[in-house]
Amino acid sequence: MSTKDELRQVEEDLERLRAENREIREQIRDMGATDQMEKAAVISQADEQVELIAGLERRRDWLLQRLEEGKE
Numbered sequence: 810m811s812t813k814d815e816l817r818q819v820e821e822d823l824e825r826l827r828a829e830n831r832e833i834r835e836q837i838r839d840m841g842a843t844d845q846m847e848k849a850a851v852i853s854q855a856d857e858q859v860e861l862i863a864g865l866e867r868r869r870d871w872l873l874q875r876l877e878e879g880k881e
Contacts, residue, residue: 812880816872823865830858 810818833855840848 812872812875816869816876819865819869819872823862823869826858826862826865830855830862833858 833851837848837851837855840851
């Protein structure tokens with residue numbers, strides 16, 4: 810897989826994860842007074858996605874740097 814292809818895949822993954830994370834956060838707001846254990850599990854899932862997003866952003870930045878340096 811070329812660097813450009815990998816970058817495109819990372820961008821697609823970032824877009825998908827960000828959309829999912831927004832949906833999860835909206836669910837949390839809409840839950841109201843529900844089971845606290847369920848709410849905590851959903852919050853934990855959202856936090857894990859934030860970590861995945863941060864990792865993908867670092868990967869994207871590294872790929873962009875490779876492309877700028879001509880190390881495709």
